[in-house]
Every structure is written in C-alpha cells, then in structure tokens.
Amino acid sequence: xxxxxxxxxxxxxxxxxxxxxxxxxxxxxxxxxxxxxxxxxxxxxxxxxxxxxxxxxxxxxxxxxxxxxxxxxxxxxxxxxxxxxxxxxxxxxxxxxxxxxxxxxxxxxxxxxxxxxxxxxxxxxxxxxxxxxxxxxxxxxxxxxxxxxxxxxxxxxxxxxxxxxxxxxxxxxxxxxxxxxxxxxxxxxxxxxxxxxxxxxxxxxxxxxxxxxxxxxxxxxxxxxxxxxxxxxxxxxxxxxxxxxxxxxxxxxxxxxxxxxxxxxxxxxxxxxxxxxxxxxxxxxxxxxxxxxxxxxxxxxxxxxxxxxxxxxxxxxxxxxxxxxxxxxxxxxxxxxxxxxxxxxxxxxxxxxxxxxxxxxxxxxxxxxxxxxxxxxxxxxxxxxxxxxxxxxxxxxxxxxxxxxxxxxxxxxxxxxxxxxxxxxxxxxxxxxxxxxxxxxxxxxxxxxxxxxxxxxxxxxxxxxxxxxxxxxxxxxxxxxxxxxxxxxxxxxxxxxxxxxxxxxxxxxxxxxxxxxxxxxxxxxxxxxxxxxxxxxxxxxxxxxxxxxxxxxxxxxxxxxxxxxxxxxxxxxxxxxxxxxxxxxxxxxxxxxxxxxxxxxxxxxxxxxxxxxxxxxxxxxxxxxxxxxxxxxxxxxxxxxxx
Numbered sequence: 210x211x212x213x214x215x216x217x218x219x220x221x222x223x224x225x226x227x228x229x230x231x232x233x234x235x236x237x238x239x240x241x242x243x244x245x246x247x248x249x250x251x252x253x254x255x256x257x258x259x260x261x262x263x264x265x266x267x268x269x270x271x272x273x274x275x276x277x278x279x280x281x282x283x284x285x286x287x288x289x290x291x292x293x294x295x296x297x298x299x300x301x302x303x304x305x306x307x308x309x310x311x312x313x314x315x316x317x318x319x320x321x322x323x324x325x326x327x328x329x330x331x332x333x334x335x336x337x338x339x340x341x342x343x344x345x346x347x348x349x350x351x352x353x354x355x356x357x358x359x360x361x362x363x364x365x366x367x368x369x370x371x372x373x374x375x376x377x378x379x380x381x382x383x384x385x386x387x388x389x390x391x392x393x394x395x396x397x398x399x400x401x402x403x404x405x406x407x408x409x410x411x412x413x414x415x416x417x418x419x420x421x422x423x424x425x426x427x428x429x430x431x432x433x434x435x436x437x438x439x440x441x442x443x444x445x446x447x448x449x450x451x452x453x454x455x456x457x458x459x460x461x462x463x464x465x466x467x468x469x470x471x472x473x474x475x476x477x478x479x480x481x482x483x484x485x486x487x488x489x490x491x492x493x494x495x496x497x498x499x500x501x502x503x504x505x506x507x508x509x510x511x512x513x514x515x516x517x518x519x520x521x522x523x524x525x526x527x528x529x530x531x532x533x534x535x536x537x538x539x540x541x542x543x544x545x546x547x548x549x550x551x552x553x554x555x556x557x558x559x560x561x562x563x564x565x566x567x568x569x570x571x572x573x574x575x576x577x578x579x580x581x582x583x584x585x586x587x588x589x590x591x592x593x594x595x596x597x598x599x600x601x602x603x604x605x606x607x608x609x610x611x612x613x614x615x616x617x618x619x620x621x622x623x624x625x626x627x628x629x630x631x632x633x634x635x636x637x638x639x640x641x642x643x644x645x646x647x648x649x650x651x652x653x654x655x656x657x658x659x660x661x662x663x664x665x666x667x668x669x670x671x672x673x674x675x676x677x678x679x680x681x682x683x684x685x686x687x688x689x690x691x692x693x694x695x696x697x698x699x700x701x702x703x704x705x706x707x708x709x710x711x712x713x714x715x716x717x718x719x720x721x722x723x724x725x726x727x728x729x730x731x732x733x734x735x736x737x738x739x740x741x742x743x744x745x746x747x748x749x750x751x752x753x754x755x756x757x758x759x760x761x762x763x764x765x766x767x768x769x770x771x772x773x774x775x776x777x778x779x780x781x782x783x784x785x786x787x788x789x790x791x792x793x794x795x796x797x798x799x800x801x802x803x804x805x806x807x808x809x810x811x812x813x814x815x816x817x818x819x820x821x822x823x824x825x826x827x828x829x830x831x832x833x834x835x836x837x838x839x840x841x842x843x844x845x846x847x848x849x850x851x852x
Contacts, residue, residue: 379402442498477492539589583609766807767808
C-alpha cells in the first residue's frame with residue numbers, strides 16, 4: 210500500500226473490465242419493528258442479536274433490562290420464529306437476593322439449539338455466569354448451567370459441521386495473578402470452551418502483555434477448520450493501583466480526561482491440535498488503537514467471519530471505534546490468514562467532520578456480519594444529523610468485494626434516538642458508600658442514556674438477510690428495534706465477475722501525479738496520473754485502476770470521469786489504451802490519464818502544519834492486470850518509496 214500526502218493521499222491497485230456487476234447490487238431496508246413491545250414501559254440498553262445459521266426464520270435478541278420496580282438490572286431474551294416480524298420475551302434472569310443480572314450475549318448452535326448468557330451475583334454476593342439452553346429456537350428454556358465469572362463475556366458456537374461442531378466458546382475479561390503481588394484487574398482474556406452443550410467447561414487464561422490492561426473485547430468467530438479467533442485490546446501504558454482496592458488502571462486515564470491512547474488492538478487464536486490437550490493459543494496484532502471511553506463513546510471491537518463457499522471464505526473482519534482523527538469513527542480491517550496479518554484499517558462511517566469546528570460527529574457501536582453469500586454488512590450509531598452529538602440514527606453499509614469497497618450508507622432507523630425524548634428518565638445508583646455506621650448513595654443518570662450501553666447488534670440470517678438491533682426511544686422509553694435489510698448480489702473478487710480474473714500488481718507499480726490543481730470556480734480537483742512499472746517483470750493488459758476508498762477533510766468528493774461511471778468507491782480507470790503494445794515493460798511509464806474529482810461541498814482551505822493543507826482528496830486504489838511475466842512474477846512487488 211502506498212500513501213502520498215501532497216494534495217492527494219493515495220494507494221494503488223489494477224483491475225480489468227468495467228464493474229457492471231455493481232448495477233445488480235442493492236440494499237433494501239424493511240420497516241422498523243419494536244422487538245421489546247411486550248415490555249414497552251421498561252428501559253432497555255446493551256444488547257445483541259443472533260440468527261440461526263440453518264433456519265432463516267429464527268432470531269434471538271438479548272438485552273439488559275432496567276425495570277422501574279426493581280432495584281437492579283435484569284437480562285431479558287426475546288425470540289422470533291418469523292424472521293423478525295414479531296417477537297416474544299421468553300426468558301428473564303435476575304441475580305439472587307435482589308442482586309443484578311447484566312452483560313447479555315446469545316447465539317445459536319447446530320440443530321436449532323439456542324443459548325443465552327448473563328452475568329449475575331448470588332446470595333453470598335459472589336459473581337457467577339449463567340448459560341440457558343433451548344432446543345426449540347428460544348421459546349422455552351432448560352435448567353441453567355453456572356460457570357466461573359468473567360467480565361463482559363461473549364458467546365460463540367461452532368456451526369461448521371467439523372469435528373467440534375456444536376462446541377461452545379466463551380471469552381471475557383479475567384484476572385492474571387502473580388504470586389506475592391496484587392492481581393491485575395482484567396489482565397487476561399478468560400477463555401472457556403465446552404464440548405457437551407454447555408454442561409461443563411474447560412478454561413484457559415490468555416494474558417495480555419506485562420503491565421497492560423485488557424479492554425475492547427468483543428464477539429469471537431469460528432473458522433471452517435474449527436479455529437477460534439477473538440479480539441483483545443491492550444492498553445499499552447503503565448498501571449496505577451486504585452487507592453484502597455486491588456484494581457489497576459492505565460496511569461494516563463487519570464491524566465487525560467478519559468482518553469486512553471496508545472492502545473493495541475490484538476486478536477488471540479486458539480487451535481485444537483491434539484485430543485485431550487489444551488488449545489494452542491497465539492496472539493497477533495491488528496494495529497494501534499486510539500480509544501476513548503467517554504460517556505457518549507463506545508469501546509468494543511467486533512469480529513465476523515465469512516462462512517460462505519465464495520472467494521473470501523474464512524476472511525475475518527473486525528470493526529472498532531477509534532478517535533485518532535479527533536472524533537470517534539468506525540474502522541474496519543480484514544485478515545485472510547486466520548488473524549496473523551491484517552489489512553490497513555479503513556473508515557466505514559461515511560460522514561465528515563462538522564464544518565463549523567464543533568465536536569464530532571462521534572459515531573459509535575460498529576457491528577459487522579457476513580451473510581451466506583459472502584456480503585459484508587456493517588451497522589453503527591451515526592451522529593451526522595445530531596448537532597448535540599448525543600443522539601443517534603442507525604445506519605448500514607454493505608460490501609460485495611470482501612470489505613475493500615462499500616456502498617454508500619443507508620438509514621436504518623426510521624426515527625432517531627434523542628436523549629431528551631426519554632420520559633421518565635431511568636435513574637441509577639451511581640455510587641454507594643459506607644462511612645462508619647452510615648450509608649450514602651448517589652442517584653444519577655447512567656451513561657447508557659447517552660451511548661445505549663456497551664453493545665449493539667447485527668446478525669446475518671440463513672437467507673442472506675441482515676438484522677440490525679439498536680436502541681430507539683421514539684415511544685419515550687429506550688426500546689429495542691430491528692429491521693430486515695435485504696442485500697442483492699453475491700461477493701465477487703474485485704467487486705464483479707469480469708474483474709475477478711485479474712492479478713494484483715499494485716506492489717510492482719508506482720503512481721506519479723502531475724498537473725495537480727483545484728479549479729475553485731467549478732470545485733473540481735484535476736490530476737494527471739501515470740503508472741510506472743518498477744519491477745523487472747512485464748505487465749500485460751488489460752491494466753485498470755480501481756478506487757477502493759475516497760474521502761476528504763474539506764468537502765464531499767465525487768469522481769467525475771470514471772470509465773465505469775461510478776462516482777465513489779468501486780470507480781474504475783482504464784489504462785489499457787495508454788499502453789504500448791498492450792503491455793507495460795520493466796521501468797516503462799504509461800501515458801497520463803486525467804482524474805477529475807468534483808467537490809460537492811467545499812469548505813474554506815485551512816492550513817495544517819507548515820507544509821500542507823487539509824486532505825482535499827484522500828483515496829486508496831488497487832491496480833490489477835491481465836497477467837505478469839518475468840523473473841519476479843510470482844512475488845508481490847517492491848516496497849513503495851516514501852514521498
């Protein structure tokens with residue numbers, strides 16, 4: 210990948226053919242459905258949704274519930290047997306002795322078996338985790354099973370049909386204790402697995418790096434060979450002991466008003482190598498993470514895997530919120546080698562910073578799922594239409610080429626979540642203290658009122674339909690809402706059948722930009738682009754450049770002259786007519802091709818550092834060709850020089 214920071218920021222790729230396949234790709238959002246209507250007076254926050262991979266009509270939704278007449282939170286599970294058109298609450302869990310139940314997660318296994326999970330406190334004030342099992346799609350539930358507690362656990366079930374089909378995996382935050390020293394709070398991922406339907410569990414700790422702190426755990430995935438992969442974010446900072454407790458937190462939390470930077474996003478991979486042996490576990494980096502656990506932000510990294518038989522089978526996708534740009538945005542990366550290496554992160558939320566300098570929009574709660582056709586869907590809480598940066602509208606984007614390009618986002622929630630709409634406002638016991646014989650308590654508005662909890666939901670059903678789950682309060686009460694999202698088309702390499710046969714020559718080609726200019730009167734960016742073959746191989750046509758991403762800090766960019774008439778991601782520029790003899794020989798350069806980008810909106814130019822302005826056009830591309838012959842034809846190419 211190459212990066213230029215002149216007036217343009219770019220990376221290259223070459224493709225063949227015009228992406229006519231895009232004409233058949235579409236996203237259709239169905240009517241909103243109130244999942245929690247049966248409990249319409251009770252506030253709901255923090256939820257997940259699951260789809261039965263073998264029965265498109267079966268769905269589960271699990272959520273934290275805050276009953277007005279109860280002193281603590283509960284967990285409620287809803288089931289749908291008609292593809293999400295109607296829902297019924299089928300299970301409510303409470304802790305013992307008026308204690309709470311919290312942090313739900315739910316899923317399906319083979320044979321239509323449903324699982325729902327909650328964390329609880331017993332009568333002795335000890336925490337435990339509870340798993341409930343249903344054999345009729347979630348309508349009735351068996352006697353629950355207790356497991357050892359891990360904070361904010363997620364459940365995954367192997368539905369691959371392989372040797373561990375039906376195995377259950379749990380992972381959350383656990384303690385890593387050193388003899389003679391304090392236990393590090395959330396110093397490890399606590400990994401549990403069950404081969405008997407959740408009746409018994411075996412556990413392993415996956416420690417974070419020495420001195421780091423675990424955060425950002427989220428949904429895990431099972432690959433086709435039974436390998437399990439899950440996210441684990443690590444604060445790469447010194448820890449400080451909280452006075453009077455055994456809890457340690459990153460030192461810079463106390464110094465930077467909640468912004469926890471210098472975080473590393475990692476995944477751990479568990480492979481079952483030998484019978485009766487523990488899983489072999491490896492940890493791999495995804496990249497740096499700028500995390501902010503502000504009161505209107507989010508902090509979870511979510512995974513999904515392509516379980517289809519298409520070109521991206523077993524590709525893993527991860528989305529997470531990141532504030533490295535100065536506002537919260539949803540990033541996505543993917544891995545095609547079981548999590549060992551990851552693509553360069555790209556921004557998914559397709560809004561832009563506020564032109565008047567106000568904060569945001571801070572987009573949160575990115576969710577990702579892959580349907581049986583290999584189409585990737587991403588949902589998030591979007592704040593572009595919320596000047597106060599507090600409310601949200603659920604939006605959705607889809608990708609038909611393995612997460613390399615995405616269609617423009619569509620609005621999913623018909624009505625927005627507006628904090629001022631909630632009435633009455635649920636209050637929480639924020640703090641409780643004992644001083645000698647006296648007890649004091651503080652009632653306040655929980656942060657969930659401004660962020661919806663720590664999770665949202667997105668699932669892909671067996672028929673290819675996506676089912677998002679979000680918090681809305683159009684009724685005056687925070688409630689669970691969903692919709693059916695139909696996507697037309699199947700995943701294709703490079704986005705279309707006619708582009709799929711081409712080979713990626715990006716690493717062998719360097720781009721040169723000339724005649725770079727901004728025409729103020731027409732708000733058009735023009736640049737002439739040439740491609741140089743920097744390798745010792747011969748690149749044979751057709752030779753095409755495909756746009757993977759297009760952004761601007763100063764406006765809304767639209768491609769004017771793509772050869773396939775696409776205005777944004779997926780635009781194709783054909784360099785084949787600019788070749789001599791339909792090939793690009795070693796160290797030859799193509800004739801220039803003009804690229805024109807219209808700025809639908811254009812803010813005033815602003816200085817950014819001593820040498821540059823804000824990015825006017827920031828794009829990522831790939832170059833593919835018909836074939837490559839020569840001494841290094843089977844090698845990816847040369848490393849691009851720094852500008």
